[in-house]
Amino acid sequence: MAEKLSSSPPARNIFQRLPLLGTGGVVLTMAIAVMGIVQGLRTISPWLRIGNNQAKAEISTLVVQQIRAVSELTTTIFAMETVVPTSQERQWGNFTLGRTDLLYIGYGEVRAGIDLAEINEQSIQQQGETLIVTLPPPQILDQKIDVERSRIYHYDRGFLNLGPDTVPELQTLAQRQTLAKITAAACDQGILNQANQKAEVALASLLKNTGHRQVEIKTTNPTVCAIPSAQGLSRDKING
Structure with missing residues (x-):
């Protein structure tokens, strides 16, 4: 128990x-x-x-959208007044009956800058905390004659007014030559190089608030400066 x-x-x-x-x-x-x-x-x-490439693509897209919102970046305006003589003769066979002379004082402006619509994702690079933007080449964006500041200075149909009465034709020819001369002068003064330099500063200021420590703007050398021919002036180039 x-x-x-x-x-x-x-x-x-x-x-x-x-x-x-x-x-x-x-x-x-x-x-x-x-x-x-x-x-x-x-x-x-x-x-x-998540790979870095995806984040980089998103940053590039945002920067491109921000840049394109500006559309065109006009950085340099060249203005000049010039005197252009024109004339036309009235012929009878090989004999000159009379001559008409027109002296035109023309004022025009040439705008140069960057077409920001040409910037795409390939133009944007990110290296560490540095944003690198490569700009397209500068170009002539617009050329215009201001008819309000231009005038006919002298008009003469010669002896007994035997020269042809062709004021509209001679004035239009003078305006075309004015535009060509002003654009040529702007190109000689390096308007495209100036546009590059000013675009670099302006775009760096525009992108300084994108969150990157540094913003580097790379410019592209300009192409040939476009000079219109004396016959190439359309009516929309005349600012009334």
């Missing part, structure tokens, strides 16, 4: 510990599962990373 009573407490202790052993098994199983998940995440983590 004494032996039976002495063996019962150890058996009761084993049964009391069974729930603890079960809880420990669950904890161990959960720990193994967590370790497996962590290892799995480490294995697939390279596939979850």
Whole structure:
């Protein structure tokens, strides 16, 4: 009777510990599962990373949109007044009956700058914290004659007014020659190089708030300066 009573407490202790052993098994199983998940995440983590190329493309697109919002960047305006003589003769066979002379004082302006619509994502680069923008070549954006500031200075049909009465024709010819002369003078004065220099400063100021520590503007050498021919003046080039 004494032996039976002495063996019962150890058996009761084993049964009391069974729930603890079960809880420990669950904890161990959960720990193994967590370790497996962590290892799995480490294995697939390279596939979850977002590459720098995508972020760079987004930055380029935003910069292009910001630049194109300006449309055209007029950086240099060349203005000049010039005197242009024109004339026309009235012929009878090989004989000159009379001559008409017209002296025209013309005032015109030439605008040069950058066509920002030509900038695309390939024009934008990012190196570290530096934003690099390559500009298209500068060009003549507009040429116009201001007729309000231009005038006919002298008109003479010669002896007995035998010269042809051709004021409109001679004035139009004078305006065409005025535009060609002013544009040629602007090109000789380096208007395209000046446009490059001023565009570099203006665009750097425009992009200074893009969040980059440095903004570098690269210019492109200008192409041939476009000079209109004396016959190439359209009516929209005359500013009334």
